[in-house]
Amino acid sequence: MLRLSADKLDKLFSAISDAKELYLPVEENGSSKFDKWSEETQVNLNRLNTVKSPKDLFFPQSEDLMRFKKEGKKITVDTPDENCKEFVVFGVRACDVKSIEVLDRVFLSEPVDTYYESKRKAATIVSLACSEPEESCFCNIFGIDATEPAADVSTWLADDYLYWEAKTEKGEALTESIKSVFEQAEDTSAVDAQKENVKAIIEKLPLSGLNLDYFKNNDMMDIFNSEKWDELYEACLGCGTCTFVCPTCQCYDIRDYDTGHGIVRYRCWDSCMYSDFTLMAGGQPRTTQKERFRQRFMHKLVYFPMNNDGEFSCVGCGRCVNKCPVRLNIAKVIRALGGEV
Amino acid sequence: MSRNDMLIPKVAVITGITTQTPDVKTYKVNAPEGGKPFEHMPGQCAMLSIPGISEAMISITSSPTNKEYMEFSIKRCGCLTEAIHALEEGDEITVRGPLGNHFPVESELKGKDLVFIAGGIGLAPLRSVINYCLDNRDDYGEIDIVYGSRTKQDLVGFEEIQNVWAKAPNVNVYLTIDNPQEDWDGHVGFVPNYVKELNLSVDKTVLMCGPPIMIKFTLQGLIELGFTKEQIYTTMELRMKCGIGKCGRCNIGSKYVCKDGPVFRFDELDELPDEY
Helix, strand or coil: CEEEEHHHHHHHHHHHHHHCEEEEEEEECCEEEEEECCCCCCECCCCCCCCCCHHHHCCCCEEEEEEEEEECCEEEEECCCCCCCCEEEEEECHHHHHHHHHHHHHHCCCCCCHHHHHHHHHEEEEEECCCCCCCCCCHHHHCCCCCCCCCCEEEEEECCEEEEEECCHHHHHHHHHCHHHCEECCCCHHHHHHHHHHHHHHHHCCCCCECCHHHHHCCHHHHHCCCHHHHHHHHCCCCCHHHHHCCCCCCEEEEEEECCCCEEEEEEECCCCCHHHCCECCECCCCCHHHHHHHHHHHHHHHHHHHCCCCCCCCCCCHHHHHCCCCCCHHHHHHHHHCEC | CCCCCCCCCEEEEEEEEEEEECCEEEEEEECCCCCCCCCCCCCCEEEEEECCCEEEEEECCCCCCCCCCEEEEEECCCHHHHHHHCCCCCCEEEEEEEECCCCCCCCCCCCCCEEEEEEHHHHHHHHHHHHHHHHCHHHCCCEEEEEEECCHHHCCCHHHHHHHHCCCCCEEEEEEECCCCCCCCCEECCHHHHHHHCCCCCCCEEEEECCHHHHHHHHHHHHHHCCCHHHEEEECCCCCCCCCCCCCCCEECCEECCCCCCEEEHHHHHCCCCCC
8 A cells, every 4th residue: 555645635636637637526616526636726535525426527417429510401420539538536435436337337338338438448536435424424235335445546535644555457557657656655554443433433324224125125016106105205396406416317318409500419417307308299108206206216226226236326425315405315215115224 | 420329320311201191201211322221120210310400219110121211100299300391302311220129020920910000100110010021921920900090191101001011912901090081981980999899819919009098998908809918019109318228218117118129018018117
């Protein structure tokens, strides 16, 4: 393991960005997101989770897919270059690392989404272990270890040092390119102490006892037909906030826009919480907010696992818990349907 | 334009337009350099688009045995279809596909007596299978085609039905319209009732497409006659954007209509939520 004094983090960021673009958690106008680093950037590594997850870097909120030119009756299609500049994402929490694996299962399964794939290939992900989990956290119920995040490089911020450990070839290559900023960490007891401390906190968190057995052991149609949905959905405003802050929500829309000198076809995030998501000239298959609400959670807790070796499409990051204006969230759904230990 | 992604369409040119009914036109489509934009199997779909308007999933109505061009029958019922109806021969559109699964013409349907039941524009996806079967006539048994629409003028492809299908060997065509009409001496009544009257032998395999209300009552009728759900196929339609099982729109239970469908057997649909 390597380490670097926490007051020299700027040196690390500067060394990384000499070779590649660097994205990390940035504070901006009272909100936070993963943004490009420069010397003026307000980096905030103390915030547990950014408001907007790093999914934006791989699956942007809005992304141009192609351009069309029309000359008379003729149409030509221009597509953007497939190559993406190599970049590094620093400070990704364990839950968000896992969320990228969930997105991989969607976008990298056949037929591969090349827009996502090119960004994914270009990225080196440096995770940051959690030091202060919050009350809204429940990553543990999905088998995620907040103290041992996966990714290309894992890091720990403990006792005024950043500890750094490469986990993949990509991670080793990055480490090699910036190794002069580090020293060998002879003593890693600060990391071990932090891990133990954080694990103890997680055990006491209010949502860490949620149980997923109901969703693992029951038939899809029995869960779908549960009477609990009738009460659960009632407060839902259908605002879609949960889907936009969710690191695993991947539904999208494709639209055309006439720029005045050509047509751009772009995709943007969409939400199954909206009625026009499924509205057709011929009718509406999900007629009320109950169907739309149920769809979102059935997808995350039942449909997605059925198609993906039992993996849930939730990572317990707690963003929906913090952001829902009427305090509805997946934790409430899990508890109402499946109970708690 | 070398990028290979299923979201990127091909350019195609409209090489023929037939007005079928007051609101349905059939479009012949070719690659700009001639030939078909791509190959497909009966029941598969394509995303059709006029850039600047939008893109929508449309069933390919021509049979893959047609080696010269591809056809789409399109009912005017929304923004994009309105714009498509305003197109002329020689205009270019974009297509991407083939998308979705297909009717099992090479496996389960082979050697079977087939009953095609369609209502209105629902004939479009079945027409691909019907013509495929007629072009490989020896591979299939007796063929019954039950087709209904609101009026005689709303029957899609009336000429082909009369001049090709009705004259093909071992094919029975049963047409019906909702209400009596002056120039109509055929059957009058709704499709579900007509199917019951026909007393079809229950060892046949059924392929059905039409408005949800027709599907619902015809299915009930077929079950009453003694058919099982394993013998009845349908093809579905939901709103779609990507066509490859990623945008999330056409999700029913663990299935995506665009990728796992659009062709389903009714016993498969029984295991899914009723959200279609």
